[in-house]
Amino acid sequence: MADIPLHVISENSASERRVTPSWSITQLKRKLEPVTGIPPSSQRISLKTTSKETIAVEAADEDTTILSSFPLSAYAELHIIDTRPAGSKLNLNDTSGVEKYVMPPDEYEKKSDSVLAWKKAEKLGRFNPDAPSLEKAKVDAFEAEIRGRGIEVGKRCRVGGDDSRRGEIKYVGEVKEIPGSLGAWVGVHLDEPVGKNDGSIGGTRYWGTESALKHGVFVRPERVEVGEWPVLNDLEDMEEI
Template sequence: MADIPLRVISENSSSERRVTPSWSISQLKRKLEPVTGIPPSSQRISLKTPSNGTVAVEAADEDAAPLSDFPLSAYAELHIIDLRPVSARLNLNDTSGVEKYVMSAEEYEQKSDSVLAWKKAEKLGRFNPNAPSLEKAKIDGFNSEVKARGIEVGKRCRVGGDDSRRGEIKYVGEVKEIPGSIGAWVGVHLDEPVGKNDGSIGSTRYWGSESTLKHGVFVRPERIEVGEWPALDDLEDMEEI
């Protein structure tokens, strides 16, 4: 008989394996040990098929009983239960005692198949000979936006053309806590708690005092519209009841 593909399922593993029907139950258990980590003597095996339900794979003489005695079918499930006490089982999911390999920066620099090597070859990021001038152009562009839009600390504004996000400019400058950012950011204290922070990022406070309300937001200058934007009065348009 040809080999039959089965799904082998245990507490710590699940994989597809091909099983030869002429194997004895004992042979099967020995072959399952490196797959499941369970010793043959501690295995309880059941076969789950769509047409025959769940059948225990066991016999009085497991050395002589072939697997062909059981209703094997392609992609049926072999469930292997570990009969050992929990304290005696290997915890294959616990990696706390496994020594971690850490590559040194010097060794990584020497590798030819790394992301760093690819960036060097493609002249990307800091390896781009034009990077300093490109960075300066970005910074100059942000500074120009700040001047052109009349962005200054203390002025009223709205963010992104959204009337519900009106507030006061509290900070203009670099925000080093934002990954990969260069140039000017504008910190706004919104009238309503619809922002992202309370005026601080990480351990740096840019304005105000600590608050649980999220009135603070940092955006690029092109999203700021300076003007006499009064705080919205939610009760302004309510009819008398």
């Protein structure tokens, strides 16, 4: 008989395998051990047919009972249960005790099929001969934006053209805690607690003291509009009662 494809399912694995009907149950169990990690003596096998019937794959003499004795059909499910006590089972999903290989930097440098090799070939990032001048141009552009907009610590402003996000500039400069933060940022203490932080970021405090209210926000200079923006009074338009 031709081999039959079955879905082999255990606690730690699931895969499609071809099974030979002339195998004995003992042979099947031996072949399943490297697939499931369960020793033959601890395997309890059941066959779930395409009609959803579940049949135990067992016999009094498993050395001579062959698989063609069972209603095998293509893509039926073969379920393998590990009968060992929980303390005796190997946790194949736990990789905490597995020593992880880390390639030495000098060996990685020699590889021709790595991301590093590709960056070198394409002259990207630090391998771009123009990178230093491009970075300087970006920093200079931020500084020009700050000067042009009159951004200074202590001045009133609003953020992003949003009239409800008014506040006071508390910091102007680099914020290394923000990924890709080349160039200056503007730290604003908003009048209302609608910000992203309390004046600190990544464990570094740039102004104020620790607070549960988030009045702080860091934005690029082009989003800051300096002006005599008074604190909004939500009650000023209410009639007297």
